[in-house]
Amino acid sequence: MPQHPAAISSKQGFSASAPHPSRRMLLLWSGAALSLAGCAQVAYESPTANIASDFEAGAPARKDAATTRNWWLAFRDPTLNQLIDAGMTRNLDVRQAVEAINEARATSAGVIANDFPQISAQASAQRGDLQGAGVSETSSVAGNVSWVADVFGANSYARRSAAAQLDAAYATADVARLVMQSGIANAYVDLRFQQASIALTRKSLESRRSSLTLTKSQFDAGATDRLAVLQAEQLVAEGEAQLPGYETAFDQALARLATLTARTVADLRPILQRGAAQPRPRFSASVGIPADVIRARPDLRVAERTYAASVFAIGVAKAAFYPSISLSGNITPTTGSGGRDITTWAVGPAINLPIFTAGANIANLNRAESRAVQARLGWQSAVLNAIEEVESSLAAYRRDNRNVAAQQRLVDTSAEAVTLTRTNFSAGGTEFSNVLTAERSYLAAQQALAAALRQQAANFVSLSAASAGGTS
Numbered sequence: 001m002p003q004h005p006a007a008i009s010s011k012q013g014f015s016a017s018a019p020h021p022s023r024r025m026l027l028l029w030s031g032a033a034l035s036l037a038g039c040a041q042v043a044y045e046s047p048t049a050n051i052a053s054d055f056e057a058g059a060p061a062r063k064d065a066a067t068t069r070n071w072w073l074a075f076r077d078p079t080l081n082q083l084i085d086a087g088m089t090r091n092l093d094v095r096q097a098v099e100a101i102n103e104a105r106a107t108s109a110g111v112i113a114n115d116f117p118q119i120s121a122q123a124s125a126q127r128g129d130l131q132g133a134g135v136s137e138t139s140s141v142a143g144n145v146s147w148v149a150d151v152f153g154a155n156s157y158a159r160r161s162a163a164a165q166l167d168a169a170y171a172t173a174d175v176a177r178l179v180m181q182s183g184i185a186n187a188y189v190d191l192r193f194q195q196a197s198i199a200l201t202r203k204s205l206e207s208r209r210s211s212l213t214l215t216k217s218q219f220d221a222g223a224t225d226r227l228a229v230l231q232a233e234q235l236v237a238e239g240e241a242q243l244p245g246y247e248t249a250f251d252q253a254l255a256r257l258a259t260l261t262a263r264t265v266a267d268l269r270p271i272l273q274r275g276a277a278q279p280r281p282r283f284s285a286s287v288g289i290p291a292d293v294i295r296a297r298p299d300l301r302v303a304e305r306t307y308a309a310s311v312f313a314i315g316v317a318k319a320a321f322y323p324s325i326s327l328s329g330n331i332t333p334t335t336g337s338g339g340r341d342i343t344t345w346a347v348g349p350a351i352n353l354p355i356f357t358a359g360a361n362i363a364n365l366n367r368a369e370s371r372a373v374q375a376r377l378g379w380q381s382a383v384l385n386a387i388e389e390v391e392s393s394l395a396a397y398r399r400d401n402r403n404v405a406a407q408q409r410l411v412d413t414s415a416e417a418v419t420l421t422r423t424n425f426s427a428g429g430t431e432f433s434n435v436l437t438a439e440r441s442y443l444a445a446q447q448a449l450a451a452a453l454r455q456q457a458a459n460f461v462s463l464s465a466a467s468a469g470g471t472s
Contacts, residue, residue, distance in 0.1 A: 041153070041315070042311060042312065042315035042318065044308055044311045044312065046304060047304065049380070051383070069469040071464035071469040072084055072181060072185055072464075074282050075279040075281055075282070076282060077276075079188070079271065079276065080188050080279060083188060083257060083260075084180075084181055084185070086261040086263065087180045087181065087184050087260050088177065088180075090261055090262035091176075091180045091261065091262060093176050093179070093180060094173065094176045094177055096176075097175075097176035097177075100169050100172065101169045101170055101173055103169070104162075104165050104166040104168075105166055107165065107166075108159070108165070111155070111159050111161075112159055112162075114155050122144075152318075152319040152324075153315055153319055154315070154316050154320070154324075157313070157315030157316045157319065158312075158316050160308075160315075161308075161310075161312035161313050164308040164312060165309045167301070167305040168301075168305035168306050168309065171299075171301035171302040172298070174298035174301075175298045175299050175302060178465055178468065182462075183256075183260050184257060184260045184261065185457075185461045186458060186461055187256040187257045187260065189278070189279055189454055189457040189458055189461065190454065191250060191253035191254060191257065192277070192279060193278060193450055193451070193453070194247075194249040194253060195250060195275055196278050196450045196453075197242075197447060197450055198243065198246045198250065199275060200443065200446045200447060200450065201239055201242050201243055201443070202243070204239055204439070204442070204446075208235045208236045208239055208439060211422065211435060212229075212232040212233060212235070212236055215229050215232040215432060216232075223428060224432065227432075228431075228432035231432055231433060231436050232432065235440070238440075239443070251265075254268060254269060254272060257272070278450065278453045278457070280453060280456065281460040293386070293390060293466075293467045294383060294386060294387075296467070296469075297466075297467075297468045298468060299382060299386070300382050303378055303379040303382040304379055306375050307372065307375035307378070307379050309375075310368070310372040310375040311372050311375075313368045313371065313372070314365070314369055314372055317365040317368040317369075320354065320357075320365075321361050321365075323353050323354065324352045325350070325352075326350045326352070327350070328350060330346055331343065331345040389462070389465075389466035390463070392462075392466075393459055393462040393463035393466045393467075394463055396455075396459040396463075397456070397460055397462075397463050400452070400456035400460075401456070403452045403455070404452045404453060404456055407445065407449040408449055410445045410448065410449070411445045411449050414438070414441050414444075414446075417438045417441065417442070418435075418439060418442045420438075421434045421435045421438040422435055422438075
């Protein structure tokens, strides 16, 4: 087998006026080409990952999980559903990824077209006195056809590589959709948290202003001192100072939702300005077995298809070392003004011998092999990252219920403490500083509960994204 032949072009053909060439040379080249055909073979097998049979975090996962892809329905929130539906049709990143599919599809169609004969035609007409012997007219129509024999599989490997790239484009669009969905869900969760914080702060301000009024009345009656009034005013000022931060964060979350859904803030504000409960997922933390999760994640499909495309590109690079055989022909009927018809034609094979491009072909092959190694390493890294993301999100989400329950108990006890201290202060049985402490603790407990609910929802979103929606 020749080692890296590289390129001279030798064309043999025949026409109506030329003698037929010897077929022995063509048969010799064909036999040599067929004997070399096996040298460019490239085999591809889908990579497999060595992963555990179950996820480490918490209890064993259900074997029938990883089947629910519309994971946001777990929140049972119609507004969130509408936002994600809008993102599916309007999000610019998703639309760009879908358009990339059209580009990949066109590339694949162009590669497939190389397997078929290329036919072209030309027509011309002339009228004039070209030799001073009178006006003459000439017209001709020419047809050309060419076809390259894919002896060493260059076109075949190019087709497979293009098909893998098309698969990767589809999976990339799925990645864009999943990123958009999780982005909208996170922004919506944050918006409702800020909204709840605003409502809690305003409600606390009402209570604090009532305490301030009561303290002023007792001060006027001589039942308390000026310090208690100042402390009550300080408590009101603290609440008023917290509001702008929550309102700013609400506007930022609203702007993020407008960007993700390709709408304006003015369109979304009337819809989202109305208060609603913080979203809470209604699914248990079960995502199925790791192998199913790996198969479902679109980013891992992108990595695997990219690896496949790079392997098939090695076959294209290997085929460049060997001769290429093409068959071309043309026929040109010409009609003159004297009624004379002249038809010329030619048909024959062309053999391209890569003799002087060995260095370039070797470099191309080395690049192709290196890209394949990089693609495989990229796939392996993506698998490890995927398992880490699922494990981390699963561990966090499975502990969220305990956190929410503990925060709820703290809110209940803090509310009771506020009631008792205010009653005692009204009866003159305690200092106002105790009321001050109870009010602060109560608001802090309510805000901590709201933060726990937000974290639970955010962890569910992260888990759903990490498992490609395979929560149940």
